[in-house]
Amino acid sequence: MLSRVANSIYWMSRYFERAENIARFIDVNLHLILDSPVELDEQWEPLIKITGDIEHFEERYGDDATKDNVIHFLTFDRENPNSIISALTNARENARSVREIISSEMWEQINKSYFNLLGAEGESGRLDSPHDFYTNIKMQSHLFIGITDTTMSHGEGWHFARLGRLIERADKTSRILDVKYFILLPRVEDVGSPIDNIEWAALLKSASAFEMYRKKYRKIDPRKVAEFLMLDSFFPRSIHYCLMKAEESLHKITGTEPGTYRNEAERKLGRLCSELDYANIDEIISGGLHEYLDNFQTKLNLVGDAIFDTFFALTPIVEGQHNEFNGTLKGQE
Amino acid sequence: MDFNDYDTEGYYDELFEAQARPRPGTSILIDRLESLPSGDILRRQKAAEAALFNMGVTFTVYSDETGIEKIFPFDIVPRIVEPGDWKQIEDGLKQRIYALNLFIDDVYHDQKIIKDGIIPEEILYSGKCFQEQCRGINPPKGIWCHITGTDLVRDKDGKFYVLEDNLRTPSGVSYVLENRQVLKRTFPLVFEASKVRPVDDYPERLLSTLQHLTPDNTSQPTVALLTPGIYNSAYFEHSFLAQQMGIELVEGSDLVVSDGYVFMRTTKGFQKVDVIYRRIDDTFLDPTAFNPDSLLGVPGIIDVYKAGRVALANAPGTGIADDKVIYAYVPKIIKYYTGEDAILPNVPTYVCWDEKEKEHVLGNLDKYVVKAANESGGYGMLVGPHAGPKEREEFAEKIKANPRNYIAQPTVSLSRVPVIVDDHFEGRHVDLRPYVLYGEDIYVMPGGLTRVALRKGSLVVNSSQGGGSKDTWVLETVPGN
Numbered sequence A: 001m002l003s004r005v006a007n008s009i010y011w012m013s014r015y016f017e018r019a020e021n022i023a024r025f026i027d028v029n030l031h032l033i034l035d036s037p038v039e040l041d042e043q044w045e046p047l048i049k050i051t052g053d054i055e056h057f058e059e060r061y062g063d064d065a066t067k068d069n070v071i072h073f074l075t076f077d078r079e080n081p082n083s084i085i086s087a088l089t090n091a092r093e094n095a096r097s098v099r100e101i102i103s104s105e106m107w108e109q110i111n112k113s114y115f116n117l118l119g120a121e122g123e124s125g126r127l128d129s130p131h132d133f134y135t136n137i138k139m140q141s142h143l144f145i146g147i148t149d150t151t152m153s154h155g156e157g158w159h160f161a162r163l164g165r166l167i168e169r170a171d172k173t174s175r176i177l178d179v180k181y182f183i184l185l186p187r188v189e190d191v192g193s194p195i196d197n198i199e200w201a202a203l204l205k206s207a208s209a210f211e212m213y214r215k216k217y218r219k220i221d222p223r224k225v226a227e228f229l230m231l232d233s234f235f236p237r238s239i240h241y242c243l244m245k246a247e248e249s250l251h252k253i254t255g256t257e258p259g260t261y262r263n264e265a266e267r268k269l270g271r272l273c274s275e276l277d278y279a280n281i282d283e284i285i286s287g288g289l290h291e292y293l294d295n296f297q298t299k300l301n302l303v304g305d306a307i308f309d310t311f312f313a314l315t316p317i318v319e320g321q322h323n324e325f326n327g328t329l330k331g332q333e
Numbered sequence B: 001m002d003f004n005d006y007d008t009e010g011y012y013d014e015l016f017e018a019q020a021r022p023r024p025g026t027s028i029l030i031d032r033l034e035s036l037p038s039g040d041i042l043r044r045q046k047a048a049e050a051a052l053f054n055m056g057v058t059f060t061v062y063s064d065e066t067g068i069e070k071i072f073p074f075d076i077v078p079r080i081v082e083p084g085d086w087k088q089i090e091d092g093l094k095q096r097i098y099a100l101n102l103f104i105d106d107v108y109h110d111q112k113i114i115k116d117g118i119i120p121e122e123i124l125y126s127g128k129c130f131q132e133q134c135r136g137i138n139p140p141k142g143i144w145c146h147i148t149g150t151d152l153v154r155d156k157d158g159k160f161y162v163l164e165d166n167l168r169t170p171s172g173v174s175y176v177l178e179n180r181q182v183l184k185r186t187f188p189l190v191f192e193a194s195k196v197r198p199v200d201d202y203p204e205r206l207l208s209t210l211q212h213l214t215p216d217n218t219s220q221p222t223v224a225l226l227t228p229g230i231y232n233s234a235y236f237e238h239s240f241l242a243q244q245m246g247i248e249l250v251e252g253s254d255l256v257v258s259d260g261y262v263f264m265r266t267t268k269g270f271q272k273v274d275v276i277y278r279r280i281d282d283t284f285l286d287p288t289a290f291n292p293d294s295l296l297g298v299p300g301i302i303d304v305y306k307a308g309r310v311a312l313a314n315a316p317g318t319g320i321a322d323d324k325v326i327y328a329y330v331p332k333i334i335k336y337y338t339g340e341d342a343i344l345p346n347v348p349t350y351v352c353w354d355e356k357e358k359e360h361v362l363g364n365l366d367k368y369v370v371k372a373a374n375e376s377g378g379y380g381m382l383v384g385p386h387a388g389p390k391e392r393e394e395f396a397e398k399i400k401a402n403p404r405n406y407i408a409q410p411t412v413s414l415s416r417v418p419v420i421v422d423d424h425f426e427g428r429h430v431d432l433r434p435y436v437l438y439g440e441d442i443y444v445m446p447g448g449l450t451r452v453a454l455r456k457g458s459l460v461v462n463s464s465q466g467g468g469s470k471d472t473w474v475l476e477t478v479p480g481n
Helices: A005-035 A043-050 A056-059 A068-077 A084-094 A102-123 A130-151 A156-180 A194-206 A210-217 A220-233 A239-253 A265-278 A281-287 A289-311 A323-332 B024-035 B038-052 B083-107 B120-125 B173-186 B188-194 B202-211 B235-245 B299-308 B318-322 B325-328 B330-338 B354-364 B389-401
Strands: B016-018 B059-061 B067-072 B076-081 B147-154 B160-165 B223-226 B246-251 B255-258 B261-264 B269-272 B273-276 B311-315 B368-372 B381-383 B405-410 B416-421 B424-433 B435-438 B442-445 B449-453 B467-474
Touching: A005 A043, A005 A068, A005 A102, A005 A130, A005 A156, A005 A194, A005 A289, A005 B261, A005 B299, A005 B354, A043 A056, A043 A068, A043 A156, A043 A210, A056 A068, A084 A102, A084 B076, A102 B038, A130 A156, A130 B330, A156 A194, A156 A239, A156 A289, A194 A210, A194 A220, A194 B261, A210 A220, A220 A239, A220 A281, A220 B223, A239 A265, A239 A289, A265 A289, A281 A289, B024 B076, B024 B188, B024 B223, B038 B067, B038 B076, B038 B416, B076 B083, B076 B173, B076 B416, B076 B424, B083 B147, B083 B160, B083 B188, B083 B318, B083 B330, B083 B435, B083 B442, B120 B389, B160 B325, B173 B188, B173 B202, B173 B235, B173 B449, B173 B467, B188 B235, B188 B368, B202 B223, B202 B235, B202 B311, B223 B235, B235 B246, B235 B449, B255 B299, B261 B299, B273 B435, B299 B311, B325 B405, B354 B389, B416 B449
Parallel strands: B076 B467, B223 B246, B223 B273, B273 B311
Antiparallel strands: B059 B067, B147 B160, B147 B424, B147 B435, B255 B261, B261 B269, B368 B381, B368 B405, B416 B424, B424 B449, B435 B442, B449 B467
C-alpha cells in the first residue's frame, strides 16, 4: 500500500473519531448542567483546557468562555482545527484522496455526515436541541465504523483505519477522564455525596460506559470508574482495550510476531501497552490521576510520531536499496 | 408532460423527425415520458440529482473561501443514437485514430509526411505541442494515442462532423459511466425495452489497453494512474477510474526513479511500476526533461520511458495531433496514411497561418468562430456572430500578431435534444464525445458524453460555461426492425 494512502486512511479514521469525541465532551457537560443543583455554576472553560486549545480560544474570544462561545468554538469554528466541523472536513478530505481504496459505502457515509453537519450549521448558527445534534454525530461515527467493518477487506488498509481510530480514542478517553480533574475537582465535602455520584455517572455516560459499568460494578465508586475507563480489557472505549487492539493491528500490518518488535512504532506501543497490562488503579490514584493521564498522553503522542516515521515519512531512496523488492529487480537485469 | 407543443424550430432534433413525430428508435422513450404524470418526471429528475450528489459525483466551485460542491448539471432525458448513425461514427473514429497514430509516429521519426509535402514543416515546429524530447522514441507496441475523446457535432443537415480531437488527457468518461448507472435506475423499463448497448465494460477495456503496454518479461504488471491530486478539477474521474480498474492512484510524490526504473513508495518499501496512465500534461511529467518548475511530475521518468522500462499512456508528444492547425489537415493525413477518404468530415476550417485564408477570416470575423490552436475548455475563443465590434477588433489584433495560433470555422447549428425546463420540454444544443481506446485493436465505446448547452439558445456546452450532460444511448437495433 502506498505510504500516502496509508497515511490518509489512518487520518480519515482518526479525524472521524475525533469529531465523535468532541461531541462526547460537549454532551457530558450538557448532561451535568441538567443534572446539577441550581447553585453549581456552569463550567465551560475546562472543556477547552482538556482539548489543549485554550490559547487559541482566548485569541479569538478573549476570556469569555460562555456556553455559546465554547459550543461554537468546539462545533462550528473552522478556525479551530479541533472543532467538529474541522475534524469532519479533514476526515472527508482524507477519504476523498483514497476513494479508490475505501468502499463506496464508506465514502457515501462520510459525505452524508459532512453535509448533515453543514445543514445543521446553516439553519441559525444556534442548535435548538443540542442533545439530539451531538447524539447524531456519535451515531454517524458508529455507522461509519460499522460500514467500514462490513464493506472493507480486513487487510492492510483496514488495519491502518483501526489503528488511527483506536489511538485517537485512547487519547480522548484519557481526556474525558481528565475532565473530572478540571471540572469536577471534588470539594472534600462533596466526595461520595449525591452530586459527586451524578457527576461520575455523567462521565461514564459520555463514554457510553454507564450501562456496562453498572453490569460489572453496580455501585458508582470513583476509583472503580477510573479503573473501568482506563484498565478494563473488555470495554471498547477503555484505554487498555484500545491499545491492545491497536497493537494487534500494528502487528497485522507488519507481520511481526506479537510480543516482539521490528520498528519504533511497535516498540513504543508495545511498551505502553505492557504498562497498562500490569497497572494498578490504587497506585495510579495515589500517584495522582491527572499526572498519570498527562504522562500517558505524552507517551501516546510519541507512539503517533513513531507510526509516522515508520510508515508514512517519505524517506529519500538510497541507490540500490529497494527493501524486499530489491531481489526481484536484480533478477530482471 | 407531453411533447405536443415541443418545437424543433428548424434545428436537427436528435429525438424528433418533426413536430410530434419521434424518430423510430426514440418512440418507446417518448411514449413512456408522455405517460408519466408531470410531477413524476420532476421527482425522477430530483432523485437522479440526489443520487449523483450522494455518490460524490461533484466538482467544487470556489466562490469564496469555502468551496461549494455541485453536481455536473444533468438532464434525465437521454439522447438516443440509432445504429446506422453509430456505424458511421464508429468506422470514422477507428479510421481517424489509426491514421493519427501513424502520423504521430512519423513526425517523431522520418517525417515522411513533411518530405512528401502534405504538411508544411513550419506548422509542425511553430506550435507548442511538438516535443523535441520525443524524437526517435518507440513507444511500446508502436502505440502513441491509447485514449482519445473526439468531439463530434451534428449540423442542420443531420451529418456528423469532427469538431476537435483530444489526444492528451481527455476527461469526462466517468460521467458517462455514472450517468448510465443513474439512468438505469431512473427509467428501468424503457431502458430494458430499448436494447441499449452497454458502456459498463469500459474500465475493463481500459485496463486491458494499459496492460497491453507492459514492458517485456513482466507477468504481473503494476499499473498506476498518475493524478495531479485532489485539487485538480478532474480528480473525481481519476479516483473513479483507478477504483473501477483496481489499480493504484498515485501522485508525483509517490513515485521515484532509481536504478533505471520507476518505483512507488509503499508502507513496505519501494515497489516497481510498469505502466502509468498519466493524467497530467506532457510538460509537467518530468522537471528534468520539460518544465523545471513543475512539482507534479517525477524527475527522470522520461529517461526510464525512453529506455522502455515504463510505459506511459498517452505517450508524451501525442498533443501534436490535437493542435487545432494540425486538425485542419487531418483529412489529408488520413488520405496519406490509409489511402482512404475520411469517413467523418471536419468542420470546414480556415488556417490563419496561411496568408490568403487569414485575410478571408479577418474580413469576415462576424461570421466565424475563431479558436486558439492550443487552448481547451472553450478558452481563447471568439464567437464572431455574438461578439461586439470592439471585441472583434481586439481579436483581429491578436490574429495579426500571431497568425499561427488561430483557426476559424463557420458556426455550426448544433443539433438539439429536449431537456426538462420547469414543467415542459425545450430543445437545447448538444455535442457528443465518444471515447476511443487503442490497445490490441481499436475500440470505440458505444455512447459517450453528450454535453448540453443548458442556457436557452446557447451553443457553448463547456461545463465551466453553463453546460450539463445527458446519458447517451446507442441502440443495438431499431425497435420493430
